[in-house]
Amino acid sequence: MTATIHHTLATVFGFHEFRAPQQEVIERIVAGEDVFLVMPTGGGKSLCYQIPALHRNGLAIVVSPLISLMKDQVDSLVANGVAAACFNSSLSADEARRVSLQMEKGELNLLYVAPERLMQADFLERLAGMQLSLIAIDEAHCISQWGHDFRPEYTQLGRLRGLFPRVPIVAMTATADPETRKDIIRQLGLEQMTVYVAGFDRPNITYTVLPKHKPFNQLETFLAGRRDEAGIVYALSRKRVEQITERLRSAGIVAGAYHAGLSDTERKRVQDAFQRDDLRVVVATVAFGMGIDKPNVRYVVHFDMPKSVESYYQETGRAGRDGLPSEALMLFGMGDVMTARALIENSNNAERVRIEIQKLNAMVAYAEALTCRRRALLSYFGDQRDHDCDNCDICTNPPRRFDASEHARKALSCVYRVGERFGAGYVIEVLRGSKSQRIIDLKHDRLSTYGIGADLSAGEWENIIRQLIHLGYLVPDYSRYGVLGLSPAARPVLKGETEVILGLPREPIKVAERVQKQVAAKKVYDKELFNVLRATRKAIADEASVPPFVVFSDATLVEMACMLPGNERELRQISGVGDHKLKLYGRAFLEAIAEYPALAQT
Incomplete structure (x- = not known):
């Protein structure tokens, strides 16, 4: 079998x-x-x-x-x-x-x-x-x-x-x-x-979060070197989608808008053009989500912060389905949080609102992360990693670090002392010695951890606890209002056997250029031949009235441009070339590869 x-x-x-x-x-x-x-x-x-x-x-x-x-x-x-x-x-x-x-x-x-x-x-x-x-x-x-x-x-x-x-x-x-x-x-x-x-990691995606600073300019700068690449720009509102699309068009970038307020005909036109590689950039609300099965999307930009980590993960996952290096950029501002919260609270389902507010809080924590983005993202799904990825903005441009071992022990001990039954806000109140009636009623003012963190502000403790979550020492239960619990990894920290090094908050800075990509095992291939093969694929796809990726993926074309197959047997060894496709398309691609050296010399 x-x-x-x-x-x-x-x-x-x-x-x-x-x-x-x-x-x-x-x-x-x-x-x-x-x-x-x-x-x-x-x-x-x-x-x-x-x-x-x-x-x-x-x-x-x-x-x-x-x-x-x-x-x-x-x-x-x-x-x-x-x-x-x-x-x-x-x-x-x-x-x-x-x-x-x-x-x-x-x-x-x-x-x-x-x-x-x-x-x-x-x-x-x-x-x-x-x-x-x-x-x-x-x-x-x-x-x-x-x-x-x-x-x-x-x-x-x-x-x-x-x-x-x-x-x-x-x-x-x-x-x-x-x-x-x-x-x-x-x-x-x-x-x-x-x-x-099977895990949640997409190692070919570079994750970057930038503080919003003239976001239209940031977006245009990001897209400037990517005019031949397919990408998606997500925004939270229809009005914002229209504004971004118009701005990109005025900058000479061929972009299409996609949202639920457009007619079915227009949405289909935009999606079909994107699938056929006739349209490089789609600016969209979440309406442009699961309907995309296009493997050669090279980047996804979140102009606004999404409402949940799940949405962010799924939407960034539209990039690089073919396994080639791709990028996920998010522009983050506190105004996004207020917009997302307003959208969530526009509902009569109180339980659904509660769940989505919890998820929004987790998304904000990710956006403000000072630990490896990939570790922070994967930890949300219970996929703990013990090493940084070297392929995100935090890893390639790290914040200043400090020894937070003592602070970590205080926080973890406080979570334990309150019975692992409260969220981060309450734990911080106990640490800082709050005299709130709730703490007094629960007799938590008598705990050994009460007031031991009074030397730090609430914001500083929020930063520490957020990083302890991302590093896997604390586990929030979002089904119980974000109640914090200790993971097995917390024990050696509490016993003083593990040193905890955390990041200091970074000042918002204007970043115009992308973080340098660092993707392991990147193939070396002839990019001009790749473009020839892409044109061959486009002609075949247009004649068959199917999207180009249905013929072959970018990853398959990259492998062709790398391995230079000279006959059907060699072409059949390329990943993504099955018997049926070899019979249908093999000759056209072998001829393009055979003719390329002569074309390159003219």
């Missing part, structure tokens, strides 16, 4: 080895088991259900929240020679009949549907009479109120196990903290499913 799935990986999808934990996940699904998979964007989640769909009898149902995302997935599968289709409201009557006929005749391996379509009584009745190989639920975080993109229509998916008791169910997401993961499993009623958390 292992050789068989390896054969499919190579001949259909053009890859030569699995990433961890793809092989184990695929083997479990092929064996008929339920699996919950958390894997970063670009990590290869789709293969984890697409390959089993080709090794189990019947039709695989894939639940996807957006029509545009379904289309991209289906286009890519068809380009690899896989029988796939989507069934949604975008189909004409004739197209819907054709897909229905393919379903009935058993001609499809995979069918993509929206959750609301899947759970319609007549559609479920049709599926009940068919053999299903598996049910895959993409963007599974949408089922949880703790998720950053909760969608009520997803809650009906909890009925699937009862309706299809013998069909393996695969739930997948890139963004789920521990609380959200538990809630997803509970909502789906799949407490026995095997859970795989």
Whole structure:
């Protein structure tokens, strides 16, 4: 069975080895088991259900929240020679009949549907009479109120196990903290499913947060050297999106606006142009989110701070899905916090407001981090690292450091003394010797840690506690109002066995140029040949009316420009070149590579 799935990986999808934990996940699904998979964007989640769909009898149902995302997935599968289709409201009557006929005749391996379509009584009745190989639920975080993109229509998916008791169910997401993961499993009623958390790290992305200082100028400077690269600029409001787009256009940058206030036709035009590489920059609200399956986005800029770490992680994850060096820049100002808070509080759901305010506070803590950005980001998802990344603004331009071992012991001890039952604000009040009625009523003014931190301001303690969280010594429970608890790593600090070095707050400074990229194992390749191959890809894609990445990804073109294959056998060794694509496109790319030396000399 292992050789068989390896054969499919190579001949259909053009890859030569699995990433961890793809092989184990695929083997479990092929064996008929339920699996919950958390894997970063670009990590290869789709293969984890697409390959089993080709090794189990019947039709695989894939639940996807957006029509545009379904289309991209289906286009890519068809380009690899896989029988796939989507069934949604975008189909004409004739197209819907054709897909229905393919379903009935058993001609499809995979069918993509929206959750609301899947759970319609007549559609479920049709599926009940068919053999299903598996049910895959993409963007599974949408089922949880703790998720950053909760969608009520997803809650009906909890009925699937009862309706299809013998069909393996695969739930997948890139963004789920521990609380959200538990809630997803509970909502789906799949407490026995095997859970795989493949980590959250995207090492090819450089993370940078800059204090806002003439943000339009900062954005234009950042984009100046990237006119040939595809990127997304996110803003919180429709008005801001329009302002940024107009400003970029007046600066000679080809940019398109995307937000919910535009017509369906205009949004589709912008997205299609971006997918075809006819439009390099899209300025968007979060409406331009999960519908993007474009692997060669080289940067994501947050002009405004997003409302949660999950949103930030998922949106920055649109960059570098092909594994090539990419950048995530966020411009941060306290005005963003007030704007985001106002958007959150414009709701009648008190519990939802409480959850989102907690998440906003965590996002602010990330933006103000003085520890390695990657460690701070990963710690939020429970993925603790014991080393810095050397690929973020904090690592490449570190703040002044100080020995905070004594301060850390005081803070950790205070969290312990109050019973690990309070948030950072209360702990700071105890440390500073506040005479609040609540502290007196709880008799916390009698604790040994009461007042031992009176020499520091509340702001200084906030900075220290924030860094202790990012470094993994303190663990906030956002489901309980941010209550702080001690991690196992806190014990050696309390015993004086571990030194704690923290950063001093940095003065807001104007930074005009990007932080120097430091990405390990960067390939050396002929950039002019890469551009020739990109033009070849664009011509083929335009003729086939598909996005260029459906033909080959940038990563595949980079490898071609690096390895210079001279025949079909050598081209077949390039990652991303499967049998079907070799037959369709191989000659055109081999000819472009063969002709390039002569072109380069003219």
